[in-house]
Amino acid sequence: DGGITQSPKYLFRKEGQNVTLSCEQNLNHDAMYWYRQDPGQGLRLIYYSQIVNDFQKGDIAEGYSVSREKKESFPLTVTSAQKNPTAFYLCASDSSGANVLTFGAGSRLTVL
């Protein structure tokens, strides 16, 4: 079945550590996105990529980094510069122009 796979599902991190969240899709979608979800805050866009080797900052990119070396993969690194990293992170993709998102199951990051 086609879809988006995120890993790990749960992740614990100590303050000061960088962590990388994986996102892989086999939908052949061009565009991929990372969203952050906090209770009562809805979904906020961190980064997005419309094509391989290109990506753009979203509304809350500070403290995060991404890469898009392959069409199928869009990993997100949460750096130590992110002040409040504890959140639920969602990866999504869409076929260009449709702007209808397919989401992965999410990764829940907790900073201890």
Added chain:
Amino acid sequence: GQQVMQIPQYQHVQEGEDFTTYCNSSTTLSNIQWYKQRPGGHPVFLIQLVKSGEVKKQKRLTFQFGEAKKNSSLHITATQTTDVGTYFCAGYSGGGADGLTFGKGTHLIIQP
């Protein structure tokens, strides 16, 4: 920037009662989308509305897009326990992949 307001934040209903959530945008939209997120899950696309005044139905769910393309509603008739979750609207204003703005969602809680 574009803002999408969604009300109410929480809605408690008895099973069998109707439910409505409302979405209002600060700008005219190209389209509006609705997503459902079950507890512990990820958002799943429900529907997209594009035309002014459009009404679409999915079984017990009725979606409306306002004449001015700035507001939308989702109405569920005779709620069932399977309807539990958070319903998000997302307004697309055009201009590219970052033109989608999510509302904060309405949490539907159903008491049997």
